Every structure is written in structure tokens, then in C-alpha cells.
Amino acid sequence: MEPLIRMVGITKTFPGxxxxxxxxxxxxxxxxxxLIGENGAGKSTLMKILSGVYQPTSGKIICNGREYDQLSxxxxxxxxIAIVYQELSVINELSILENLFVGKLPTKKFMGLSVVxxxxxxxxxxxxxxxxxxxxDPDTLVGDLAVPDKQLCEIAKALVSGAKVIxxxxxxxxxxxxxxxxxxxxxxxxKAKGCGIVYISHKMKELKAxxxxxxxxxxxxxxxxxxxxEITLDELIKLMVGREIKGTYFADExxxxxxxxxVIFEAQGITRxxxxxxxxxxxxxxxxxxxxxxxxxxxxxxxxxAIFGAVPKSSGKVFLKGKELHIKEPYAAIKQGLGMLTExxxxxxxxxxxxxxxxxxxxxxxxESTWGGLGGMLSNAKEEKWANEQISALNVKCTGPEQMxxxxxxxxQQKVILGKWMAAGSEVLIFxxxxxxxxxxxxxEIYILMRKLAKAGKGVLMISSEQxxxxxxxxxxxxxxxxxxxAVLEGKTATEEDIVRISTTE
Amino acid sequence: xxxxxxxxGFSFATFWQRFGxxxxxxxxxxxxxxxxxxxxxxxxSIPQILRQSAVNILLALGEFFAILLGYIDLSISAAxxxxxxxxxxxxxxxxPWVLACIAGVLCGTxxxxxxxxxxxxxxxxxxxxxxxxxxxxxxxxxxxxxxSSVYGFPAGFSKFMNATLWGVLPVGAIIALxxxxxxxxxxxxxxxxxNLYALGGNREAAxxxxxxxxxxxxxVYMISGxxxxxxxxxxxxxxxxxxxxxxxxxxxxxxxxxxxxxxxFFGGVGKIPxxxxxxxxxxxxxxxxTVMMIDASMQxxxxxxxxxxxxxxDHLVSTSAKK
Numbered sequence: 001m002e003p004l005i006r007m008v009g010i011t012k013t014f015p016g017x018x019x020x021x022x023x024x025x026x027x028x029x030x031x032x033x034x035l036i037g038e039n040g041a042g043k044s045t046l047m048k049i050l051s052g053v054y055q056p057t058s059g060k061i062i063c064n065g066r067e068y069d070q071l072s073x074x075x076x077x078x079x080x081i082a083i084v085y086q087e088l089s090v091i092n093e094l095s096i097l098e099n100l101f102v103g104k105l106p107t108k109k110f111m112g113l114s115v116v117x118x119x120x121x122x123x124x125x126x127x128x129x130x131x132x133x134x135x136x137d138p139d140t141l142v143g144d145l146a147v148p149d150k151q152l153c154e155i156a157k158a159l160v161s162g163a164k165v166i167x168x169x170x171x172x173x174x175x176x177x178x179x180x181x182x183x184x185x186x187x188x189x190x191k192a193k194g195c196g197i198v199y200i201s202h203k204m205k206e207l208k209a210x211x212x213x214x215x216x217x218x219x220x221x222x223x224x225x226x227x228x229x230e231i232t233l234d235e236l237i238k239l240m241v242g243r244e245i246k247g248t249y250f251a252d253e254x255x256x257x258x259x260x261x262x263v264i265f266e267a268q269g270i271t272r273x274x275x276x277x278x279x280x281x282x283x284x285x286x287x288x289x290x291x292x293x294x295x296x297x298x299x300x301x302x303x304x305x306a307i308f309g310a311v312p313k314s315s316g317k318v319f320l321k322g323k324e325l326h327i328k329e330p331y332a333a334i335k336q337g338l339g340m341l342t343e344x345x346x347x348x349x350x351x352x353x354x355x356x357x358x359x360x361x362x363x364x365x366x367x368e369s370t371w372g373g374l375g376g377m378l379s380n381a382k383e384e385k386w387a388n389e390q391i392s393a394l395n396v397k398c399t400g401p402e403q404m405x406x407x408x409x410x411x412x413q414q415k416v417i418l419g420k421w422m423a424a425g426s427e428v429l430i431f432x433x434x435x436x437x438x439x440x441x442x443x444x445e446i447y448i449l450m451r452k453l454a455k456a457g458k459g460v461l462m463i464s465s466e467q468x469x470x471x472x473x474x475x476x477x478x479x480x481x482x483x484x485x486x487a488v489l490e491g492k493t494a495t496e497e498d499i500v501r502i503s504t505t506e
Numbered sequence: 507x508x509x510x511x512x513x514x515g516f517s518f519a520t521f522w523q524r525f526g527x528x529x530x531x532x533x534x535x536x537x538x539x540x541x542x543x544x545x546x547x548x549x550x551s552i553p554q555i556l557r558q559s560a561v562n563i564l565l566a567l568g569e570f571f572a573i574l575l576g577y578i579d580l581s582i583s584a585a586x587x588x589x590x591x592x593x594x595x596x597x598x599x600x601x602p603w604v605l606a607c608i609a610g611v612l613c614g615t616x617x618x619x620x621x622x623x624x625x626x627x628x629x630x631x632x633x634x635x636x637x638x639x640x641x642x643x644x645x646x647x648x649x650x651x652x653x654s655s656v657y658g659f660p661a662g663f664s665k666f667m668n669a670t671l672w673g674v675l676p677v678g679a680i681i682a683l684x685x686x687x688x689x690x691x692x693x694x695x696x697x698x699x700x701n702l703y704a705l706g707g708n709r710e711a712a713x714x715x716x717x718x719x720x721x722x723x724x725x726v727y728m729i730s731g732x733x734x735x736x737x738x739x740x741x742x743x744x745x746x747x748x749x750x751x752x753x754x755x756x757x758x759x760x761x762x763x764x765x766x767x768x769x770x771f772f773g774g775v776g777k778i779p780x781x782x783x784x785x786x787x788x789x790x791x792x793x794x795x796t797v798m799m800i801d802a803s804m805q806x807x808x809x810x811x812x813x814x815x816x817x818x819x820d821h822l823v824s825t826s827a828k829k
Contacts, residue, residue, distance in 0.1 A: 310714055334716035348714045353707035353774035362704060365697050366716040373718055374725065376697040420715075 002065070003028050004165050004196045005050070005081065010059035012045055019045045022059070023222045025215060027165050027196035032187060034199045034207045034228065037217035038240055038467070038500075043200050046217070047167050050198075051083045052076035079165075082158030086170040088150050092143030096134070096153055097125050099142050100160045128156045132186055148179040155186065166190065167198040172206060173297070184210050202295055204233050204504050216240055233505075234497070241467065241496035248472045249447040251287055251454065255475055255490050261286040263322070265428045265459040267307055270316035276302040277483045280316070284428070284459045289450060291474025291491065292463040294503045298480035300463045301343060304430045308340045309333045320427060320459075331373050334366050339426030341417050343433040343463070349417045350405050356416050357387035357401035363424035390419030394449065411442025418449065428459035435469060447473050467496040479503050522823040527768050527783040530816060534787060538794045545797035552674050557744060559789025560678030561586070561737045565756055566763035566785040567682075567689055567778070568618075568733030571726040572632065573764050574693075574706045576773025579727065580636040580757050581621055582734040584643030587753030589614045590738030591647050594656040594748035603663035610742075611735035617643065618731020622724035632727075640757070648750050657747035667743025678740040682785075685736060689729070690778035702726065706773030762813040763788045787816075 003026040012020040020042045027033050035043050048054040050061070052073035061068045063079040071079070090099050101121055108117040125138050134152040136145065142153055151171060158166050168187075172180045187197055187210060201207060207214060208228055216223040216239045223239050251258060265284040270277060277299035284290050292300040306313035309327040318325045320337055327333045330340075342348035350359045361383045369376040387401035394415040398408055405416050414434060421429055431450065435443040450473065454460045464470050470477050474491045479502040486502050522529075539546040565582050572579035593610030597603050617639075624635050670676045693699035705712045705722055713719050737756075742748045767784025769776030791812055795805045 308714075329716075329718055330714055331716040331718050340714065342711075342714055347708070348711045351704040351707040351711055351715075351774070353703065358700070358703075361700075362715050362717075365700065369697050372721055373701060373716060374698045374721060378695050378697060378700055 001028060003062075004064065005079075006062040007046070007050065008060045008062070010046065010049060010056045010061075012049060012054060013057045018220055020049075020056075020220045021222075023217065023220075025222075027198060029164070029194045029196055030191050031212040032191060032197045032199050032210050034201070034211035034214040035217065036201070036207065036214060036236065036240060037223075041217040041240070042220040043217060044169070045220075047083060047169065047198070047200070050076065050081055050165075050167065077161060080161075080163050081165045081167070082161060082163035083167040084151065084154045084158065084169065084171065086173060088147075088154050090142045090150050090154050090157070092141070095139045095141055096129070096136060096145075096156075097121060097138040099153055100125050100128065100138075100157050102157070104161065124160060125156075128159045131159065131189070132156045133182065147174050148176075148183070151175075151183070152186070163195070165196045165198065167200070169200045170202065171199070172201060172203060180206065202504050204236065207236075208233065237497045237500050241500060249451050250473070250492060251289070251451070251475050253287065255288075255492070258285050258288045258475055261288070264320070264457070265461075266319040267303070268317040268319070270303055270306050270318075271314050272302055272306045273312045273314045275314075275483065277306065277480075280485050282478055282485065282488070284461060286457055286459075287454055288475040289454050289460045289462055289473055291470040291477040292461065292480060293465075293467060293470050293477050293499045294480030296465065298503060299483040299485075300480050301432055302483070303480075304340060304432060304461070304463065307333075308338060308430065310340075331366065334363060334424065334426070337425075337427035338430070339363065339421035339424065339428070340430040341414070341421070341432060341434055343436060345410070345413055345417065345436075346406075350413065350420075352404075352406045354405060355402050356391065356396065356398055356405050356408070356419075357383050359405045359416055360387045360390050360401075360419045360423055363420040363426070367424040386423040387419075390416075390423050393422070394419050395445065409439075409442075411438040411445070414438060414442070414446065418446075426458070428461070429453065431460065431462045433464055434462065435464070435466070443469075467499050470499070471496065481505075519823055523768070526823065527766060527780050527787070530766065531783050531787050531790070534790050534794065538790065538797075542794075542797050545794070549673070551793075553670050553676050555786070555789055555793045556674070556679035557676045558793050559786045560676065560682045561741050561744070561756070562759050562763055562788045563679075563682040563782055563785030564685060564733050564737035564740060565760035566767065566781050566788075567686055568730035568737075569757070569760040569764045570767075570769055570776060570778070570781045571689075571702070571729050572636075573761070573769050573771060574702055574773060574776055575723065575726055576706050576709070577625075577632040577723075577726075578636065578761070579621065579632065579730045581617070581639040581643060582730060582737075582760055583753040583756035584640045584647065585614055585617045585731055585734035585753075586738040586741060586756060587748075587751070588617070588643045588647045588650075588738070589735040590742035590752055591651050591656065591748045591750070593739055594659065594742055595650060597659045597663060598656055603660045603666075607663075607739050610739050611732060614731045614733070614735020614738060615728050616731070617734070618728040619724065621731065622727030625727065626720045626723055644751075644754070647752075651748070651750040653750050655747050655749045659742075659746065663743065664746055667740070667746075678744060681736055681740055683782075685733065686778055686782050693778055698722070698725070703774055706775070708774070758813075759788050759809075762816070766813070766816045 006026040008024050010020055010023045023046055025046065037043050045054060049056050052071040052075060055070040061071055091102065106117040106120050107114045129138065132152045132155050134149060134156060142150060145153065171183060175183065190197060199210060211228040213225055214228050214231060215225040218240060263283045264286045268281050270280040280303045294300050305311045307318055309329045309332055318327060325336045364386055366373055391401060396415045397412050405413055434446055450460050462474060471491060471494060477489045477491055477494055478485050479487045479489060479499055481503050489498055545551055565586060568582050569579055589610040592613045593606045596606035596609055621636055621639055625632050667677055671680060701717045701722055704717055705719065709719060741752060763784035764781055765771060766787055767780035769781065791809060795808060800808065
């Protein structure tokens, strides 16, 4: 049988990075082809090439016997490819019917004018909505639908456009077990009709249940394609992980020794009002770096935001050196000695209209301010001192304290952000994905800085989605899954497989 | 916050960012001096221009804070009218004029606090809240004044408001300059001021940095309201009457003065001296058109067009600076 789509030797380079290196991938009619790999393995990039969002640097794409060097978004649709992204692209303000036909409204002639042919729209819509099992009135606003129904609407939209290949990107993240069952039922029906399905998911158990073949990607390279029936979960996890670890940044002492140190920071039963994290408790000992592993949305960042007071928590206590902290807003957290380096640097990390000097001064100013942050004078002498000290201590590469932070590289921006917390003398620092989007050299510098802080008696908490990073920096690693803390592993002895197993299987 | 001009050599864009507002101001004066020499080189011209500009400057100072946060305050025109009316009515009710003026300013502060409270509580965009409140305040003004003008103030008040220092500085202008001085100190020398720039640059980042968004928003609208209150008193003094529609359309001038003064409409960038210059520019345009005998209706057309030209020019220069 001829594959519906065949991608051969796809390579994609972005400035400075090779995102994909000679990947081959094909989709047969009537099969579910699962695509797995860790964050950054290249799954999304490959699918974006298939949908025409990205153009490959080299390689070929063969669709229905026609050969392309690259696809445009238009040819991709014409070749019957549809992608249902995790962040659904339905338009909430339109009805189901209008969403199905967005950009391709059928028309008819009426008194010489081209007008929308609602009758044929409704007929077609009825057929596909029946097929996907979406039993709402087609005039319902999509915004009024629950997430699983929006997803069905998106799949129906793919069917209306005559898609033969449907890519589902993390389709079950926000679905309950019975909704997953319903979706899998639909996938089986589509299979039977000869459609090819690409299924991307982190949830290992599902893959075995629904997949026919499984392709594994790792760091932008092709690992292999395996029949789902013949490969075990453990084998798959081994294939996905197993990168070389370069350099370690552990404490000099063993974990047993570290555990005898006094507890400097403790969280007890942190539960967020929106329940995205529940009953999280952990202790941080002096001198150790505690890591937080898990999938995006597993509750790591959510916990830290609640501890820091950025979002409300419904219950839970926080202790610094045995003293309970009362935190209602980040201001209170900072006054009492906490600091947080947020994941999204550009959005949450620094003021884009500020120079390095001004950014570094924000936190020490807040720390010594009065009247809830409103009171206090500026002092240029202090600003100069803070900025110069941190720029040299952290080796920030900038033209000087007056350079705009936004003009620095990612790594140096991160150092400026770290600098403001250091200048404020924060006792406990929360690093959320501190090396995301940062070059290798700066990464290593940041690990060394974190270790230095821990040695100096500061508390260091580190969230990361890169297991290798956690395994070479953190003395202990807390693994999250579904809003709960599932296990605490020892950094030196834990393996990537352990982390992946705990964070992907319920 | 554009002190990052450590660039080598001369660039028009950098020059414009720093001195653009002053350049426009001087150009306008030159044009006016050529067209109507008598209107510029006379002993009455400067006090006249300053008197006309004082209300613009005061309102622009308040508006500056809202725009600095990336927001807007459309209610200042009505707040200005309403506070002026309140003071006028108090004076007519035999309240000592100094007390009446203080009450008017405080009334402005309270109006601002009410705006701030509603913005914080509803979470709606300040455009909506202040647009609605503008109508509310204009309506209230008609209610309390019975839709008729109030005049006949104590002699002390009229004398004070129409006095000039050294024959050039009218009291209104002095009030505007003192206010500008205090607010300059606030923005350039206090933590609160710095926090406002951080908030305007990136609200969410500011929250994570420990800057309480609601507290600062409340303060900004209180400042804006207080400035409107001061403007209301100065306006009442200049006209020696409080009209039931006083202030109508003034928010447009205030917004224009703020933007012409180099404040970014997107928040986080701008300085008090620029705003003062912006207010003066609006005053000069008004004065210039009056002495050139352009009729009042046509003045509006010209004013609107000039505002768009000035802001477009500013936008073009600053976008070319980024390239």
C-alpha cells in the first residue's frame, strides 16, 4: 500500500540550532502513527513542516505521489493535511456551523450576487457532526462548548475540508477518561474510513492502546519506528531518553549528609484555589538544590506561583528558617526574603523599558520600601552600586549599567534577573526553567551560580523540563504528575527513565 | 526612560526623542512671530499664553500618569468642570474662597479615587470606566448647577486668580508649575514613581517583582483627579465663572499634550518636563489661532489636524529610530 504522506530526510536548521536532522516519517491510510519524544525532540517542528508553517532546510515531502521540496500552508490543506493543535484554533465568537466552514463558505448565485449557501452548509455539517459525535445544535456558539467538544468541532472542521491525514497534537491533555475513550472511538472510525492519523502524546499508556506504529524522536534525530504491539513501555522510555550528561554540579556532600543540615525552607500542604496543585509539601535543607520535574501543567510552576503569592492559594503554609511566612502577594514574599525567576522571562521577568541598572534596582528597592511598596526615595549611588556589583559578580555581558536589558541575549537577561534578587539579598530563590532558550555556555554558568548560592546558605529551588539538567544539578528531585507531588528522587542515583515513568504514568 | 542614548555620533532620531517637543514649541513660536509679530513681541503675549496653557498643563499632568501606566483617563475633563462648579457653588454659599478651592481640589482627588476603585474592582479597561464616569460627572455638573452658569465670586478669589507674578507669571501658571515640580519629583526621585514606569512597561512582570498593581493604579487615578481639581479651580478663576458645560473636550487636549510631550501611548515612557512643554504647545496653538483671527469652529478643525500631524511625526521618528 502506498503511504498517504511520506517525509524523507527532513532537516530543519534555525539560526544556531539544528532542530531536525534527516527525519523520515510516513503515514499509511487507515493507521494511527504515534510520534513521541521529550520536549524539544522535534515533534512540533516536524508537524509544522507538514502543515506548511515551516519550510524544511532540506528533504522531500511526497503527498499522494506528488513530490514537494516544501509545502505552503495552502498546498498542505489541498493535499488533505489537517492539524488539531493542543491550543485549539476554533473561533469562540462563531457558531459551530461557521467554524466548520471558516474561510471556505459555500456560495450560490442569488439575483446575480454570490451569497452564502446556508442550505448546503447545513447538510454537509450534519453529516460530519454526526460522524464525530458532536450532538449540539450547529448554531451554538463554539465559545459555549466544553473543551472536549471544541476539539470534536476542530476534527469535524478537518473532515469538512476533506482531510485524509489528521494530526492530533496532545489531544487528551484536558480530557477525562471517558472523553478519551470517546475520542479513541472516533479515531478508530476515521481509521476504518482510510484516514491516516498522527497522534502526539506524552501519555505512554494511551499510545499503546491507540497506536499502530510508534516513531521515536530524540534531540531532533530519528531513533526508529516500531510496531506498537511489539514494544514495551520501558523500551520506549529508554529510547526517548538516555542522553549523555556533561558535567555535574552536585553538592560536595552526599544527600544523607545534606539531610542532616537544618531545613531552611518548607512548604506544607500547598493547594491552589484553582486546584492546579494540591497538597504539596516539601522541605529544603541548607546547601541543597531541590529540583522539580514533571510535564508542563503538572503543577510545578503552579505550586511556586502560589508560594510566591502571585496567585491565590486556598490552603497551605510556608516556613523560612522555621518561621511561618504570611504571603498574600509577591510584595510580601519579597519583603520576607523570597525571590522568583519566572519561566517566561520576556513577559514576567523584567521591565522592557528599563536599563540593566534600573531592572537590577527593582528588587532591592522593594525590599527596603515602606507603605506597601509606595514609600521610599531613589538613590542613584545605591543603584550604581547594586548594578556594578551584580554585573561583575554574575559576569553580565553588556555595554554597562545603562544598556537596555531587552537588548541583551537570553542568558544575560537571565543574569540581570538573577542580579536583582541577589542585590535584594533574597534568602530563597525559585528558578523556573532558568536555562530555557539559553546557550550552552551560559547554562553552565547559571548552574555554577546556583550551586554557589546553595553553598552560601541560600535556598535554591529549580523547576526544569530538561531531565538531564535536573540530574546533573539537583541533589534531590521532586516529581510532579497531575497537580500532585508523586515522588522525591535522589539526583545522583535517579535516571531519566525514573522521572519519565513517574511523570507520564498515572 | 530614554537615557540609553550612549550612541556614537549624531542621529536625528535620538535628537528628536530628546528635544522633539522643544523643537515643535520653538517652531510654533517662530511661525507665529513671522505671521503676527505683534502677537509675540508684546508685553501681554507671554502672560496670555501662560494663562491659556495652565489648564492644559494641569490636565495633561494628570493624564500623563494614566498614560504612563498604558491606560487612559477620559473623565478628567468632566472632573475639571465638576470640581470648578463645586468650588463656585461653595463660594456663592458664602464659604471662604480658600476653603472652597481646597474643597474643590479634594473633590477632584475623590473623583479620582472613585475611578481607581471602580477600575480595580471591576477589572475593566479604564477606557470604559472613565468614559462612563465622564458622562456621569458632566451630568452631575448639570444637576448641581441647575444647568446655569455660576458667577459673582468673592473679590479675593478673583483678585488672586488674576494676579501675575513680576507681570509675566499668572497664578494659574504658577499653580501648574508647582504641581509639575512636585510630580516631577515623584516620578524621578521616588520609588513609587519608578514603580509606575515598571508597571507601564510590563504590568505582569511588575506584579511578579512585588509591585502591587491595584495600589499603584488607585494612586495614579487619585493624582489624575487631583490635577483635574486644580485645573477646575484655575479654569473657574480665569473665566471668573463656572459654566455647566465647562471642560467639555478638554481630555482631547490633555491626551494630545501628553503624547506630543513624548509620552508613549503604550505606557512606561515619558517625562514630566515633556508634558509641560506639550501643554504649552497646545496653549500656543490656541493663542496663535485666536490672534490670527481664525474663527472658533475652524480652530477645532485645525487643532485636531495638528494633533494628528504631531503624533504621526513622533511615531515616524521613533519607529525609524528602532531600525
